Amino acid sequence: MKKIKKGKLAIIYAIISILLVLAGCGSNQDSSKENLDNKQKVTVQHELGKTSIPKNPKKIVVLELSFVDALQGLGMKPIGIADDNKTDMIEKLVGDKIDYTSVGTRQQPNLEVISSLQPDLIIADYQRHKEIYKDLEQIAPTIELKSRESTYEENVDSFKTIAKAVGKEKEANQRLDEHEKTIAELKNELKEEKDQTVLPAVVRDTSFQAHTSSSFDGEFLEKLGLKNAVQNKEAYAEMNLEQLSDINPDILILANNEGKLLTDEWKGNSLWKNLKAVKNDKVFVVDRDLWTRYRGVVSAEAIGKDTVKLLNEE
Structure with missing residues (x-):
């Protein structure tokens, strides 16, 4: 076996050192990217478990009317609504015409239309949509909350969960404070x-x-x-x-x-x-x-x- 000259050996060691440094940098970059991705997501607990959602989602599809109400209370509007093909019902709910795409009925939302909207978040009703949860999850991060047959307090809890999912917890607390004051005033007015x-x-x-x-x-x-x-x-x-x-x-x-x-x-x-x-x-x-x-x-x-x-x- 031929002996490697000292000069060549030094060059080989130098190349190996550079490769190790580069590998370390790549690992650190991957780790930093992963940490950044985690920081840009929020984990939300809902009726079917936990879901990681992109921070501050903008393109939201809702499959119940109460979720339209919740977003309205937070100053937001969905891009897709299961509106039972009744745009006038949504206009009456929000008090104005809004630009959105109908994704069918609340009972049987159209998955193809939902997918075409490329949403960041889907908000579904636990009672109506638990059977299609996995299908919805394949389209976008999905949370299932109580709406149909929910009590008033359960509905308020759903409102808080939605606020966390969309990065509006501070606004939600302020809105609920206003809500409590309004209810107290109405209770006093009631003869x-x-x-x-x-x-x-x-x-x-x-x-x-x-x-x-x-x-x-x-x-x-x-x-x-x-x-x-x-x-x-x-x-x-x-x-x-x-x-x-x-x-x-x-x-x-x-x-x-x-x-x-x-x-x-x-x-x-x-x-x-x-x-x-x-x-x-x-x-x-x-x-x-x-x-x-x-x-x-x-x-x-x-x-x-x-x-x-x-x-x-x-």
């Missing part, structure tokens, strides 16, 4: 005796669905100082006229569907006529979207104002 019972309900052509103390609007009315006539852990309770007569609430707040209504059939029945709410002219018809579909901090304040206006009328 109705606080021991009277109230029953909000959705009326369809073949059903009367009472909203209990565990529903969004039911729990919120109790926050205003009223007592829900149906105390139940389940959000909704289907009932017939006989059951309604047994409960006999002081106040009825009805969010009616369009068209034929079951209560139209009941109006000729003595059980209906003898309800305290009917005899005392305290049956109120309210906007179905606002009272039962929107659900959120902004919408709750509108419901509160609506309640005060209706019940304070002489």
Whole structure:
């Protein structure tokens, strides 16, 4: 074997040293890049686990109306909404026309359309969309929160989670402080005796669905100082006229569907006529979207104002 001259050996050592330095630099750069990536993401706990989200996401798709409400409360607008193909419903919710893409219905959102929007974040409803969570995750980071059949307090919790996800926690705290002040003012304005019972309900052509103390609007009315006539852990309770007569609430707040209504059939029945709410002219018809579909901090304040206006009328 030939001996390597000292000069050549020195050159080889120098080259090896340079390569080692470069390798170290590359490793440090990779480590720095990884740390930078981690700093540019936020981890959010939601109903189906934890999700890492790009910091301050701008392109957000929402699959429930309450999430539109939440972003509105934070001064943001989604780029895609599961709006049930009803743009007028969204316009009424936000109080103005906004530029967004419909991604289909809340019950069955269009995954292809969502994907085409290349969102930074998808906000989905735990009850409606848990079965398609993995599909949504393949499109973009997704958080699943309580909305449908959520209580008022659960809805507020979802609002806080969304605020963390979009980097608006400070704004959310300020908004919730304003919210509490607004509710306190509305509660003081309410002239109705606080021991009277109230029953909000959705009326369809073949059903009367009472909203209990565990529903969004039911729990919120109790926050205003009223007592829900149906105390139940389940959000909704289907009932017939006989059951309604047994409960006999002081106040009825009805969010009616369009068209034929079951209560139209009941109006000729003595059980209906003898309800305290009917005899005392305290049956109120309210906007179905606002009272039962929107659900959120902004919408709750509108419901509160609506309640005060209706019940304070002489």
